[in-house]
Amino acid sequence: MPQNNTLKGNHANSELTGEEWPQSKASKTISQDLASLQWRPGPLGRAISSGSLLGTKAFHDDHAELDTKPGTRVYHRRWLMLFLFSSVSASNAFMWLQYDVISNIFMNFYNIGSLAIDWLSMIYLLTYIPLILPVLWLLDNRGIRDVVLVGSAFNCIGAWIKIGSASPNMFPVTFFGQCVCSVATVFVLGFPSYLASVWFGEDEVSTACSIGVLGNQNISGNSRG
Structure with a gap:
């Protein structure tokens, strides 16, 4: 009897057509794969298969790579660069208000009126308006x-x-030198924030920007006082 059942089963398998045999083999393979999955409790009490664990790990790995951002590389000489920039800005502020501080002496020396002395400081404000856009273009491209460096050169030439x-x-020559120094203001006055963002890390930007502005504003405030 067992031999007949075995033969009958073998005979039944041999009667499968060419189309039914691949389907039967594929179904058997899928059944074996499903049976091989080992289910175990997850961290929240839910069942997690080994396949799900592999998928979850790959998902987190991909997102970890996407979320990882390269940090800003900072150099020790960044503080030296900030000090040099603040020095240039402070020097330019000296040039701006040096005639207003002792205006009566310069009025007697050059034999001029108070309006001429005022123009020596107001020229800084007038120069800034037409030159700020070309300087910003130069900043983006150079x-x-x-x-x-260009601002420092203008400041030095104007001082000489x-x-x-x-x-x-020689008051006209003095006014021309003051105009040259006013051009330097456009190159140094508005860039402490840019310097801080390029040379310093995220947690140092505000400090570096404050120090860069302090070089100009502190000198200007003391001169007016």
Whole structure:
């Protein structure tokens, strides 16, 4: 009897058509794969299969790679750069209000009126308006290094021109030197925030920006006082 059942089963399998045999083999393979999955309780009491664990791990790994952002690389010389920038800004602020502080002496020295002395400081404000857009374009295309170097050069040249105009009949030369220094203001006055964002990390931007602004504003406030 067992032999007949075995033969009958073998005979039944042999009667499968060419289309039914691959389907039967595929069903058997799927059944074996489902049976091989080992289910075990998850952290919240729910059943998690090994396949689900692999998928979850891959999902978290992908998101970890997406969420990982490279940090800003900072250098120790960033504080030196900030000090140099603040020094240039402070020097330019000296040039701005040096005539207003002792205006009566310069009025007697050059034999001019108070309006001429006022124009020596107001020229800084007038120069800033037409030149700020070209300087911003230069900043985007050349970088902060070239912008600060050009501003420092204008500041130095203007200072030497004013030194050479220390004569009672050379007030026009003094005014020209003051105009050159006013051009330097456009290159250094508005860039502490840009310097802080380029050279410093996220937790140091506000501090660096405050120090950069302090170089100009502190000198200006003391000069007016």
